[in-house]
Amino acid sequence: MADDAPSSSTFAGNSVDSSINQDELIMKQQREIEQEISETIPLVGDLESLQTLEKEYNEDPVYMLKVKDLSAKYKYIRRTRPDGNCFFRAFSYAYLEHLVTDKQEYEKFYEIAKNSKEILVALGFPQFTVEDFYETFMEVVQRVGEHAGGTLDELGAIRQELHDKFNKQGYSDYIVVYLRLITSGQLQTEHDFYQNFIEGSRTVTEFCRQEVEPMYKESDHIHIIALSNALKVGVRVRYMDRGEGSQVMAHDFPEGAKPLVHLLYRPGHYDILYA
Amino acid sequence: MAEKYNTKCPGVKRLMREAIELAEATEEYCARPLEDNLFEWHFTVRGPRGTDFEDGIYHGRILLPKEYPMHPPHIILLTPNGRFEVNKKICLSISGHHPETWQPSWSIRTALLALIAFMPTPAEGTIGSLDYSPAERKTLAKRSSNWVCPQCGQISELLSSTAAKPPTEEEQSVLNQIAFKGEEEQAQKPLGEPIFEPQNIPFTQQVLESSDTTTSFLDQLTEILVALLIGAIGIFIYRRWNALASADSEL
Numbered sequence: 001m002a003d004d005a006p007s008s009s010t011f012a013g014n015s016v017d018s019s020i021n022q023d024e025l026i027m028k029q030q031r032e033i034e035q036e037i038s039e040t041i042p043l044v045g046d047l048e049s050l051q052t053l054e055k056e057y058n059e060d061p062v063y064m065l066k067v068k069d070l071s072a073k074y075k076y077i078r079r080t081r082p083d084g085n086c087f088f089r090a091f092s093y094a095y096l097e098h099l100v101t102d103k104q105e106y107e108k109f110y111e112i113a114k115n116s117k118e119i120l121v122a123l124g125f126p127q128f129t130v131e132d133f134y135e136t137f138m139e140v141v142q143r144v145g146e147h148a149g150g151t152l153d154e155l156g157a158i159r160q161e162l163h164d165k166f167n168k169q170g171y172s173d174y175i176v177v178y179l180r181l182i183t184s185g186q187l188q189t190e191h192d193f194y195q196n197f198i199e200g201s202r203t204v205t206e207f208c209r210q211e212v213e214p215m216y217k218e219s220d221h222i223h224i225i226a227l228s229n230a231l232k233v234g235v236r237v238r239y240m241d242r243g244e245g246s247q248v249m250a251h252d253f254p255e256g257a258k259p260l261v262h263l264l265y266r267p268g269h270y271d272i273l274y275a
Numbered sequence: 276m277a278e279k280y281n282t283k284c285p286g287v288k289r290l291m292r293e294a295i296e297l298a299e300a301t302e303e304y305c306a307r308p309l310e311d312n313l314f315e316w317h318f319t320v321r322g323p324r325g326t327d328f329e330d331g332i333y334h335g336r337i338l339l340p341k342e343y344p345m346h347p348p349h350i351i352l353l354t355p356n357g358r359f360e361v362n363k364k365i366c367l368s369i370s371g372h373h374p375e376t377w378q379p380s381w382s383i384r385t386a387l388l389a390l391i392a393f394m395p396t397p398a399e400g401t402i403g404s405l406d407y408s409p410a411e412r413k414t415l416a417k418r419s420s421n422w423v424c425p426q427c428g429q430i431s432e433l434l435s436s437t438a439a440k441p442p443t444e445e446e447q448s449v450l451n452q453i454a455f456k457g458e459e460e461q462a463q464k465p466l467g468e469p470i471f472e473p474q475n476i477p478f479t480q481q482v483l484e485s486s487d488t489t490t491s492f493l494d495q496l497t498e499i500l501v502a503l504l505i506g507a508i509g510i511f512i513y514r515r516w517n518a519l520a521s522a523d524s525e526l
Contacts, residue, residue: 124443128296129289129344129380136285170285173345177379209449213378215345 037081044093044166045079047274053077065246070238070264073248076274077264084216087223087263087270088176088183093166094261094272095233096144100158103149105260112231113141120185130181137178140165177215183223184208186230197222218268228253235261238273280313286343287313293383301439304387306337309426314339317426319433320387322356322416326395327409331356331416334430337383338364347377348386350455354422354430357407357415358394365403365455381449388442389453396454403457 050071057063078093080086099106117134121127140162147158165171187194191204198207211217228235234257238248252259262273280287290313297306306318316337322328335352349364359365367377367389398404407415420431427433442450 124446126380126382126385126443126446128292128384129382132285132289132292133380136288169342173342173379174285177345181380209378210376213380214376215379 034083037083041079041081042167043081043169043172044089044163044272047076047078050074050077062242063240066240066248069246070240070248070273073238074262074273074275078272078274080269080271082269084218085173085176087219088179088227089166089172090263090270090272091227091235091261092175092179093162094263095231096140096162097159098260099144100148100155100162102260106145106148109231109233110141110145113138116182116185116230119189120181123185123188125181125185133174133178133181136171136174140171140175173215179227180213180215182230183227184212186226187212187222190226190229194222194226197225219270224253228257233257233261234259235263237263237265237270239265241265241267286341286345289344290314290339296382297384299437300433300435301437302434303391303439304384305433305435306383306387314341314343316383317424318350318383318387319427319430320391321434323391323394327412328356328358328394328416330413331419332422332431332434333419334422334424334427334433337386344379344382347381348383350386350390353424354419355415356394356419357405357412358398359455360403360405360457363403363457365457367453367455385446385449385453388446389450390455392450393453393455401454401456403455 053067057067080090120130147154187204187208194204235253236259237251240248264271264273282288294308304320306316308316318337319334322331333354333356338349340346347366349366351364352359352361355361367386398406422430424430
């Protein structure tokens, strides 16, 4: 919107002021919506039976068929707050939750996570702040590692701790920021490859600054491809939309990888699925 | 200070780290939190060399939202400078985009460096910008070193002669893209938890609240007038139509 505004200073009178007011009004309304969402929907919710989805689409035959199909494949859903960060939050929650019971995968991931900071600093990200996000991220990862593969009680406790941390805005957002940085790092490292995915004339770096690194920017395929490749984690996304057919299509990232994280995509939003 | 805030909270930890990083004054900038409020800082910057501001030293406040660093800091200049209105919240954005493009990996240092870099750019009628003549800006720059902050004292003594760490190439390219503009007061009311609100609201607050209500009022007035006008035309056409219809039936 602001891109189209004439930058000529000769018309810097009322026309500019009123367009700014419009902008401000839209932003104000957006903030009110955001506030309402943040007051009613937790960052990451409790485990819910898939039947709750059936209720949601009672009157909608197209979605109803797809929910039925989904129910045959999954038992539970865990909703995330639709704040533009949902892919990153859902992904990290589901993956860390998986690591609780998979010590071997944890060891593999720990090495990748540990080396990620150096890669980012080498790419020119400011060391001071990257370190800040890295430390909080690793603190949560290590807590999982300390209890991974432990007794049942221990697993229950660490799951609860994870759930609490992901619902504390500070921790939760720090994890999202760090995953955004890793995604941006991957895009920039392999920029020749990812350039093909970017529509228009933007460079990979510009795309990262505008669509990846800032908070609340929604994720697209390119984000998922980059993050799953950077961390070497298989993600299966189930697509539920108004498209034809009664099946929820699955898409695996990276292609052919064994999915450890299952996400439900409905236009503009990701939630976590459990078999 | 450490006792008052939850140092487990990443945002608090981050601000404390930034306070340590910026504690030592440089020749270009310095900034530090108020003694009783980690979420309000005072800063001092030197006007950029080779510009109308080069003799100037400028002081101001930085307000950190409770969501910092997820949301950008707000900057308020206190020293008259001829480029930005004083006592008016300005926030950074990437030119041509909305301020949401702020990135959590930027810091208060980024904001200050960007502010310095942005000072010599044309005002172009943006909110919060001033378009004073070069002569006026130079006069204000000369006067600025005598400016005294009630909390920090004579601002010319706040900067040191130590050269600041030069920005990296990457950082420089980011700095060149950052723009600043004023913002509507009512749209930026902080939400929730009062602990992060400035405790002792300084003299500047009242001035802040008064800006920009007039333009939106005028806009509303225009809209009402246009609506009335359209209504009047509608009634006029309707009556004409009726008159014609009845004239027809009489024939």
